[in-house]
Amino acid sequence: MKEYDHKKIEKKWQKEWEKTGVYEAKNFSKKPKFYGLIEFPYPSGAGMHVGHIRSNTAMDIISRKRRMEGYNVLYPIGWDAFGLPTENYAIKTGIHPIKVTKDNTDTFRRQLKSIGFSFDWSREINTTDPKYYKWTQWIFLQLLKKGLAYKAKSYINWCLSCKIGLANEEVVNDKCERCGGDTEKREKEQWMLAITKYADRLDKDLDTVDYLSQIKLGQRNWIGRSEGAEIDFEIKNNNEKIKVFTTRPDTIFGATYVILAPDHELVQKLKSQIKNWSEVEKYIKEVKSKTDIERTTEDKIKTGVELKGIKVINPATQEEIPIWIADYVLASYGTGAIMAVPAHDERDFEFAKKFNLSIRKVIEPIEYAQTGVDAFRPELPTKDKEAIFAIVKHWKEDKYLCLKWKNAPWNIFITGGIENNEKIIDSAIREVEEESGYFDIKKAEDIDHVMYAQFYHPNRKINLKTRFHTVYLELGSDARKEISQEEKDKHETLWIPREEVEEFINVPNGKHAWRIFQGLESRCFTQDGILVNSGKFNKLDSKEATKEIVKFIGGKEKTTFKLRDWVFSRQRYWGEPIPVVYCESCKNRKYNYILLHGYKRQDLFIPWLKMELEKQGHKVYAPLLPNPLKPNVVEQVEFILKNTVLTENTIIMGVSLGAVVAMKLAEKTKSVIAKLVLVDGFIKPEFTDQARPDVERSFDWKFNFKKIISKTKERIILADKDFSVVPEWQLQKMAEIMNADILYEKPIAPHFQNNGPEPEILNTIIETGWMPVSEKDLPVELPKVKNYQPTNSGESPLANISKWVNVKCPKCKGKGRRETDTMPNWAGSSWYFLRYVDSKNKKEFASKKNLKYWTPVDWYNGGMEHTTLHLLYSRFWHKFLFDLKLVPTSEPYQKRTSHGMILGEGGAKMSKSLGNVINPDDIVKTYGADTLRLYEMFMGPFSQSVAWSEEAIIGPRRFLERIWNLQSKVQKNKKYVEFEIEKAIKKVSSDIEEMKFNTAISTLMIFINEVGKLESISQIAYEKFLKILSPFAPHIVEELWQILGHQKSINLEPWPMPDLSKIKDEEIKIVVQVNGKVRTEIMIKIDDSEEDIKKQVISNEVVLKQLADREVKKVFYVKNRLINIVV
């Protein structure tokens, strides 16, 4: 027997696998498919981190097991190579990022190969390869076409000394991470992606996937769905309204002022009416200059300024209330304005206290007893009652009078009902006298704390819904009357010292009242409760009241999200160029618009659009069409043709039936026209309102779509997603046969009938000047630059290359200017898993056939740090591609798990500066890849962070050596240790599925320890063992497999199924407990009856001794496990 020489063995098998291509996935196969995915690495200059190996090995183990289980497995690899570190390195050294990337990926590739991962290297991808990013750019263009990519002003972090824009992660405590200098926020036009349009689905569809629960939670928190209402507050003596978003419409009667975000657009609009404008302006300036840190930490104390001279009307109370601006209200969330309800919101409460604003209570707390003997009994009637809670102080000591009830589980203060017309304080004094006998009251005070309780009263046998007023009483002396026997039977009275009261009181309401009384709890009550001071809504609970009140004040139920649109621009070099060209002349080109209304005159739609377009210098023809109430399409088409001329400068936009007229016009026009825009249009009459047969009969409903296409340069279909009259499939068919772009939107008013601007309509027809590069000209390749430093103006270094920047406009062929921003790192990684299924495709990002076969990803493992952003972004892109029918599923990943980090020795993060970085190459050299793999899987639970240990790695190495040495003990004819091996197979199989690799390995070790004690081992058992070890340590296993005389790779062997019948023991050991303490063990026959076992145990010597003469009260038997005797 040779010695275990890991270097030789590992190299030998890595070569062999590469030669035979055993790990290459076959597109299409009769076998079931399995797609396992790891996050593709960023090839940094530091080389591979041992953490990469941990997660790669885990998926490798699963993939290898799946292959042996008969799956066609895809386990691909590639490089996420765009990004800052490489660019910063290029800035420092002047070496081209392409070269840096090439060197780094070469290192990574060599390192990954040295560990023996079963990647399909034939599908390797690289996000910086133009053949790859061509498709990243292509997806961006699709987003642009659908209106999901747009340019907007947004803030970037700007380093004053480096003079470059910084990513959020480069700003640490408001300082530049590179130079330590100051940073500020600068406004810049940036590309944005409208991920918020997918917020709802990104949230809801989490129900359909198998992600770890923390991951789902992380996603949900990030999306931040919150349901509430939008409510208008009218400004007095002005036509403006303040739109407010609130999740608590039930508290509106308590809204005593309104706050706008300092940068809310209304603030500027109201300037002329604001009497203290200079003060307001000063405040707005101050807020702008504050950094995030100042805003969020130092400034927990709230600041703000009243807008003097204007008031708004509270729509519920009709009161005039003041308007403030304050920076704790964010312009970016909800509507950028709130109604402040200081009595029921902590922040508003704090603000109101500071500025002396009025606080009005409109919700009183309620406690529902749900368990215990006083639980509410729905079958019994409920009585409403007013009552008191009396906190009574001792005449001398700091003690308080409490009652311990005898028939109910209550430790509580004195309570009692208020009788007719009785004053609250009088009622408290009377109750104290009745229940305790004390009557010398020195001081009495209503502390103005009211709360409800709904519970069952065991003495009175009814449900009560009681409103408790809290009263404080102080006794003057111990003077006490005799109390009735009836009271004595109900409860005992106790004096409890102040410190013990909170612990003693066991009714939540009582505890709450006490804490309020002690000043331990804020008087601001933020939960749901019962309404007061709310007019006709009094006595309703929050849930009921919310709906009613929204209806009453004409508000709108609305869901908002914390999620913000995705800032997609980077002023950097090393990223995908954004494939658009800016064309000034296209932006400024003036058109002749023809706007066509639908059935009846559409006053709501046309006027604002006409105004808007004319303001921009376009000519607009928007006639009232003949017979709008009995419309005839043919007649209307002729009317237009008679009254105006169609030229190549004409844009026709039709709404509803107007869209039909528009199509017919396009068919009839002599000159080609610029654009045809169809808003909620249709091509079949049965989808018009059935009450309008005249519309149906107005013409033959035949269209010459070929002609329409040839006569229009561009065709756009805009549809209200929720407008039910025209079904989605018809819109899609229209888009298909007219080769039109289709946009689904959620307009402000249904069917776009808002009487003010509908932003989506404007977006569709107003030219921004940003022209998409023609798809056939993709990719827009990154040009070579001399210097990677961003420009002084904050643009990317690309802006300096005039040859690259100055190009023809893709539309008018006039002078154009390329976008010099590049895409963020997240772009290429949002869809890379789709490319793997067809990585060399030149016509599509991946063929539908391959996508259909391989996607979704069955199992995706990655780091916890990527579970919010990367996962969300790629889910968004995937849903978008799904909507375009380009991918077969709406979710990209069926299952997502995550791994813990590997920390340096001692528990600190591995870093160059600490000098605790472990180079995997060294470990592979001294111990071998198999040892490294085993160690990383064995070191701790996979999902948790673990510190590296130089010492502990020897354990797995010794284990492998023991396995190696065991080969001399293998005997063909030996009876095999079936019990041990079958048990191991079962445990290892299930542990791998649960990613419990550490216990799987310990099972393998236990097996080897057991077998090592024997003289020899049967070949059958040894081979089975090698099979279940093979995913963990593939090299040594192949070698031993070959030594045993096998020709074919062990990879091609089937995964062993545990023979459960061999695991079952005839006789087993069970534990005998007396009073829960282990006393002895006995052997029983498996599945012996409880009776038999009891008999055996009772006569057991040890047990008899323990029992002494005590009587056996009870015996608990857990089948085949334990028996507990209670005496």
Place this chain on the structure above:
RNA sequence: GCCCGGAUGGCGGAACUGGUAUACGCGCACGACUUAAAAUCGUGUCUCGCAAGGGAUGUGGGUUCGAUUCCCACUCCGGGCACCA
């Protein structure tokens, strides 16, 4: 401040769904082999106690015949978020 994890021997950790706490590995100690050392193999290794027995899973309480596991309160460590109406 909020959210999510975690806390078990000298160390990494194990324990199914509430049923023998400390599997497996490292380290350490002793022994065998050796002239010797390393390697290897064997034995031992939570703690108090001679033993019988008792005590230990961050702390305090609760539920239970029985709690590392469930509930309540708290402490410490790690990660994420930042006034989200």
